[in-house]
Amino acid sequence: MTEETETPAVDVTGIRDAVSVRLPAVSAYLSVLRTATAGLAARLDFTLDQIEDLRIAVDEACAMLLRHAVPGTDLQAEFELTGHEMTVRVEVSTVGVSAPKRDDFAWMVLTALADDVDAISDHPDHMAIVLRKRRGAARPA
Template structure:
């Protein structure tokens, strides 16, 4: 397992932290991402409920991607922390896969737990899911 961590300061008004993690694209390693997600969300003073929602959302996004991942490749996760928001991008190598179905149960779970969710397929051999969670964001009723 390889872990890369990078922190960059941007602008005078605030700091933008970016943490990147690369690990084998296998479900056995998802606990590493769940732990990292919780730790980083706590750093932004998310509530316990917000942290748990984010952990579950990241886990669900990874599960969706792992079903499409090329065996023996890596899953990469990039966590961007800005003020009161965390953006998480998880990505895997695929073989000609299409974007995740936005009408299945897993996608509904993601959209219920995160404030913004998007699937990105910039190339035919890569798939990513990007989600954002804001501290204190009001949930729809």
């Protein structure tokens, strides 16, 4: 006689996933990051428009960072998926720069495409941008 145990139901909104991607800090590798972004956003059932917005936002954030990246170093991307939200942190090593310009066109693009955008300055010679996108959150008109 086998004993059956009941498996508890999984609350999909309580799932937390974290994915790290490390790439050479060269624009030729950004297509890998765009593909990872789209795949992870699809996992959260983002709409096609939201997926494309997030892909463009991550690409733009990386382009901002790569302008200041030390040649021969890596770009690190951290994706955290929690319920209906994805947080993406991209970062590079720099020389003498720790924050992107918040008054240029690229920053305006980021703030238009993501629900939240922030620049993190953990220490000198390091630059990070954090983006958050929530499923179902409408962009401001």
